[in-house]
Amino acid sequence: MEWHLQPRKKDSKVSNRIERDSPGNDVERDHSPSGSGFAGAGSVDMRLLTHNLLSSHVRGVGPRGFPLRLQATEVRINPVEFNPDFIVRMIPKVEWAALLEAADHLHLIQVPKEPIQGYEHNEEFLRKMHHVLLEVEVLEGTLQCPESGRVFPISRGIPNMLLSDEETET
Amino acid sequence: MRHSGPRRRVVGCCDGAAGYLEQEIKSLLSLFGGQFISSQETYGKSPFWILSIPSEDIARNLMKRTVCAKSIFELWGHGKCPEELYSSLKNYPVEKMVPFLHSDSTYKIKIHTFNKTLTQEEKVKRIDALEFLPFEGKVNLKKPQHVFSILEDYGLDPNHIPENPHNIYFGRWIADGQRELIESYSVKKRHFIGNTSMDAGLSFIMANHGKVKKNDIVFDPFVGTGGLLIASAHFGAYVYGTDIDYNTVHGLGKASRKNQKWRGPDENIRANLRQYGLEKYYLDVLVSDASKPSWRKGTYFDAIITDPPYGIRESTRRTGSQKEIPKGIEKCPESHVPVSLSYHLSDMFFDLLNFSAETLVLGGRLVYWLPVYTPEYTEEMVPWHPCLKLISNCEQKLSSHTSRRLITMEKVKEFENRDQYSHLLSDHFLLYQGHNSFREKYFSGVTKRIAKEEKSSQE
Numbered sequence: 161m162e163w164h165l166q167p168r169k170k171d172s173k174v175s176n177r178i179e180r181d182s183p184g185n186d187v188e189r190d191h192s193p194s195g196s197g198f199a200g201a202g203s204v205d206m207r208l209l210t211h212n213l214l215s216s217h218v219r220g221v222g223p224r225g226f227p228l229r230l231q232a233t234e235v236r237i238n239p240v241e242f243n244p245d246f247i248v249r250m251i252p253k254v255e256w257a258a259l260l261e262a263a264d265h266l267h268l269i270q271v272p273k274e275p276i277q278g279y280e281h282n283e284e285f286l287r288k289m290h291h292v293l294l295e296v297e298v299l300e301g302t303l304q305c306p307e308s309g310r311v312f313p314i315s316r317g318i319p320n321m322l323l324s325d326e327e328t329e330t
Numbered sequence: 331m332r333h334s335g336p337r338r339r340v341v342g343c344c345d346g347a348a349g350y351l352e353q354e355i356k357s358l359l360s361l362f363g364g365q366f367i368s369s370q371e372t373y374g375k376s377p378f379w380i381l382s383i384p385s386e387d388i389a390r391n392l393m394k395r396t397v398c399a400k401s402i403f404e405l406w407g408h409g410k411c412p413e414e415l416y417s418s419l420k421n422y423p424v425e426k427m428v429p430f431l432h433s434d435s436t437y438k439i440k441i442h443t444f445n446k447t448l449t450q451e452e453k454v455k456r457i458d459a460l461e462f463l464p465f466e467g468k469v470n471l472k473k474p475q476h477v478f479s480i481l482e483d484y485g486l487d488p489n490h491i492p493e494n495p496h497n498i499y500f501g502r503w504i505a506d507g508q509r510e511l512i513e514s515y516s517v518k519k520r521h522f523i524g525n526t527s528m529d530a531g532l533s534f535i536m537a538n539h540g541k542v543k544k545n546d547i548v549f550d551p552f553v554g555t556g557g558l559l560i561a562s563a564h565f566g567a568y569v570y571g572t573d574i575d576y577n578t579v580h581g582l583g584k585a586s587r588k589n590q591k592w593r594g595p596d597e598n599i600r601a602n603l604r605q606y607g608l609e610k611y612y613l614d615v616l617v618s619d620a621s622k623p624s625w626r627k628g629t630y631f632d633a634i635i636t637d638p639p640y641g642i643r644e645s646t647r648r649t650g651s652q653k654e655i656p657k658g659i660e661k662c663p664e665s666h667v668p669v670s671l672s673y674h675l676s677d678m679f680f681d682l683l684n685f686s687a688e689t690l691v692l693g694g695r696l697v698y699w700l701p702v703y704t705p706e707y708t709e710e711m712v713p714w715h716p717c718l719k720l721i722s723n724c725e726q727k728l729s730s731h732t733s734r735r736l737i738t739m740e741k742v743k744e745f746e747n748r749d750q751y752s753h754l755l756s757d758h759f760l761l762y763q764g765h766n767s768f769r770e771k772y773f774s775g776v777t778k779r780i781a782k783e784e785k786s787s788q789e
């Protein structure tokens with residue numbers, strides 16, 4: 161599992177201890193990492209559908225905290241079984257401008273600019289949306305609050321939305 | 331063969347599930363468009379429940395989801411003694427029986443006795459007594475087309491088994507429930523568990539209370555190891571989870587299993603879903619504080635199903651100001667929780683209700699556990715919200731003085747900004763505020779003394 165071997169940051173003493181005290185994690189476990197190298201069998205990744213639903217909750221920012229500005233240093237494409245019914249349900253919930261902006265930051269091509277007439281029965285459209293919403297995964301990157309500039313990290317595909325004490329809304 | 335119109339059907343259930351059966355069935359009936367006809371047929375303390383269900387299709391759909399109900403039968407007759415049963419059977423319209431009894435078909439009659447064992451001879455006698463029924467088909471014990479059952483109810487007390495049954499039923503078997511899910515999804519075999527991972531049976535019951543269906547989006551704001559998400563994914567919903575604990579979300583740190591020190595690389599929420607072939611339903615998990623959600627305005631969750639921490643085996647925490655004295659600060663690698671405040675239980679539940687009122691679709695459900703200190707519990711203290719209607723409240727005892735209640739609520743009104751403060755005007759808030767001290771009461775000398783008193787009164 162490659163992320164176990166990844167060097168830890170110096171200031172996190174506890175994590176270093178975890179690394180050293182868990183011998184044989186790689187020896188005892190019989191697992192095969194999935195094809196894409198760094199990601200491995202156990203990793204999780206942030207999708208564009210998720211990005212479309214997230215907003216900054218920094219104090220005072222309110223609705224201007226949406227959408228978060230997405231930057232990615234590591235992205236992968238992970239095939240997911242196509243379920244047209246689910247995609248059809250999601251289309252009305254998508255904030256399109258935010259989706260296009262995020263897709264642009266990830267340099268994605270072939271992203272539909274808006275829902276087309278009769279999209280419910282248009283398989284080509286639905287497949288494109290399926291790809292954009294569910295199959296593009298951000299492993300490492302950041303989400304930035306457009307109003308306050310506060311950055312939320314994404315590591316191993318998991319966004320960390322916790323605020324520090326000063327930033328917390330009262 | 332179409333059987334139209336509502337028919338009476340009886341379900342048999344297992345003891346352990348008794349408290350949840352009624353609400354689970356009601357929620358599922360509502361999910362499949364069947365109106366629950368409550369009249370006299372409410373669930374009592376027997377292992378059987380007679381219901382009116384509009385169609386056989388709905389009955390089958392019910393059984394594809396329920397973990398509480400063991401089997402369902404089309405009721406042909408019942409009585410408190412054999413004679414009553416036989417006369418009831420004689421009154422059952424023959425035209426309803428005939429489709430299953432004609433000469434081309436094969437059948438078998440079984441007998442189930444609950445809380446008693448009969449000898450083979452006694453069983454045969456009872457089956458023979460039904461000879462008056464117009465069976466024209468052939469008996470096939472191996473693979474019959476139709477199975478009929480005699481069900482005898484000898485009560486629930488294994489120490490007081492009556493000579494004669496309280497009730498006898500006769501019906502045509504329709505389908506079995508999903509009790510085997512409890513075994514196949516057992517926490518014992520799951521790759522990734524935590525100290526408070528939800529029992530598999532209860533997680534399915536919660537998904538049923540939540541009316542989870544295919545292509546729904548289900549969210550758990552206190553996701554832990556993802557047990558509740560697994561049940562929803564099994565029913566075809568796509569799932570999101572958040573948790574304040576960095577380690578749990580990333581699948582790091584100490585293991586909860588005996589004999590295992592650290593979590594392995596296969597232990598995280600996504601891996602749990604993969605274990606059951608449900609990985610495609612995994613949307614995302616985030617490290618996030620449920621009291622300060624990061625979701626944008628909008629209604630996009632079909633159900634919120636969760637087991638918030640009670641502050642006993644997992645601490646209740648949130649991020650917040652340094653001014654308050656922190657209880658139990660925990661360090662995580664790449665530390666992400668700057669300060670741990672004790673998250674007052676009453677605040678937590680009202681945050682949860684507000685969040686649900688804002689983000690659930692209309693008709694969507696919130697299902698969660700509410701811990702209570704039993705000696706002081708009253709129904710009025712169940713958290714309330716103007717947008718959410720209380721559907722049910724089922725108790726599970728935890729100890730002599732504590733229990734938790736499975737609360738199900740349904741969003742019936744769209745959220746407006748002023749709604750988030752209405753609880754402050756409500757009496758409920760003050761009542762449950764007392765439950766801040768749930769943790770203290772759980773551990774305090776008071777409860778120990780009560781336990782001691784109870785013990786001495788039993789001796």
